[in-house]
């Protein structure tokens with residue numbers, strides 16, 4: 664219990680990945696200027712479910728905070744979730760590129776100061792967001808020569824269905840069983856993916872939680888299973 668509590672409340676300090684000279688001060692996820700180093704996984708107890716050693720990497724503020732759930736099996740699965748989060752959040756800006764070409768935008772005949780402003784800023788905003796979504800970080804190397812490779816997603820079977828990844832099964836379970844995503848992914852991180860069904864059973868009782876409630880329910884659940 665003490666170990667887990669430490670994991671819940673303490674911020675871990677994992678080894679920082681190597682940052683090549685031309686990537687200094689860059690967010691590994693989106694290429695924007697970085698402003699912090701983030702730990703992956705964020706909490707010690709999540710290391711259970713991650714297939715590689717814990718790492719620390721440079722991130723911008725937005726990428727560091729956009730995802731609230733846990734139980735990602737690798738830094739690459741976490742990166743994919745961040746990209747999805749960015750796409751969802753910036754849907755309007757990204758739709759500029761689907762609705763217009765740069766030329767059309769420049770030649771459009773809409774008048775009025777509001778639209779003039781939009782015309783000037785819209786394309787650069789779209790290009791910048793597109794670049795962040797498409798950005799591929801540099802390869803992850805720690806301790807001089809140890810590379811963490813991106814593996815094919817590992818299939819995960821649950822209830823007779825073969826999901827393309829654990830993350831997909833999590834998304835499905837959260838929707839189907841009306842789970843609190845943050846609670847479920849935390850409990851799953853502790854129990855491990857072999858106990859996916861048990862994690863669902865434990866979390867089904869608590870569908871809607873405030874942040875404060877979530878903390879105490881999490882501790883209560885760990886207690887109830889003797890951790």
Ligand SMILES: [Zn+2]
Pocket residue numbers: 690691692693694695722723724725726727
């Ligand atoms: Zn970023």
